[in-house]
Amino acid sequence: MARSNVWLLLPIGVLVATGCGEGVDSAPKLEGGYTVDQSLPGMPCDISRLLNTRCNGCHGAPLKNSAPIPLVSRANLLERSQVDPSVTVGARSALRMRDTALSMPPARYPQPTEEEKAAFETWVAEGMPDGRCGEADAGVTVIEPVDAGPAPTVCSSNTFWTRGNDGSASMNPGFACRSCHLGQNFEGQNPxxxxxxxxxxxFMGTVFPSLHEKNLCRSVVPSSGGTVEIIDAQGKVAATLMVNASGNFMSTSTRTTIAMPYTARVKANGRVRAMTTPQTDGDCNTCHTEQGRNDAPGRIVWP
Ligand code: HEC
Ligand code: HEC
Ligand code: HEC
Incomplete structure (x- = not known):
């Protein structure tokens, strides 16, 4: 799915004031078709403003651009992370804002300032104390990402598979493995x-170091390796697949007895990255394409 590098600042003539007032019970003023967001429940002004301007064009209600979770209340941030249940969503948010490989917002979008990041980290470190924000600060504009075409693609390893369909477990990273093995021509990959x-x-696919790695690009695999776990409909780990040096992984049978639908997660370096949306098709790279299809954000990436 194409995503944008242009942000539209919706023109709403409101409200510049400093300091958080006492909790004022004012309904947000909605003007013709514009989204004016108020202070987010339970959050201090600066935190509300950061989330509304940098994050909630995607993590708002409704969720947009494949963002998996809302960040619109203190309660949202206090929840356990699905990616790493040992920490809160707030802690993950602080971490992702500093993650150079997988930054939040994604690298093509305007990033929070150093000051904004530091204020957010302090608030998280203090246990995300309940805060409020008065009417004066309430009129924060949600910046909507505008669709401006496909994301730029990269090949982090700078190394491509050049042997065509000369079979190997390292072949054609990023391509839809199972579709081709069944003789299909997914996205013109098997003319x-x-x-x-x-x-x-x-189950077949490729794990990459970043979201928009090019087809046929060899992955960069952590030195300690990595695995993909398939989780069955009952929530049990039903298969553990090794990821090889090219980033590819596969199961051992052409059929599966695993109770569908399944979910999946990638483990490496003691960290986890999970797909929470249940699936029935095991040909991972049909959704995890360069740009992502069927709402996938792009490639399957290392945690
Ligand atoms: C352009 C859309 C977009 C914007 C803007 C955005 N995100 Fe995300 N966010 C996503 C997508 C897509 C995912 C799922 C893929 C991923 O994890 O990279 C995600 C996942 C997350 C996750 C859950 C995964 C994890 O690693 O714990 C957190 C937390 C998060 N974002 C925080 C933020 C914060 C904080 C901001 C603002 C500072 C932000 N995001 C801005 C699209 C966005
Ligand atoms: C465009 C078609 C195509 C795609 C895409 C493709 N393959 Fe293959 N693959 C083949 C063909 C054809 C063979 C058998 C030809 C041969 O053995 O030389 C093969 C053979 C293999 C073999 C057997 C190698 C051996 O030991 O003989 C493995 C393992 C394999 N593929 C894994 C994968 C994986 C993993 C992916 C996805 C990342 C993938 N393939 C993508 C066409 C494809
Ligand atoms: C029919 C489409 C589809 C298929 C097939 C699919 N995924 Fe996903 N995947 C998604 C969507 C949509 C998301 C984003 C929402 C979420 O995280 O649940 C996602 C997200 C993920 C994520 C977390 C975010 C990221 O990009 O790293 C992982 C890990 C993942 N998928 C792994 C897999 C694995 C492994 C397979 C194959 C065994 C697979 N997926 C097959 C659609 C798909």
Missing amino acids: NGDSERGRAFF
């Missing part, structure tokens, strides 16, 4: 109609 049905394993 000659090659196939390898005996190895059309049910």
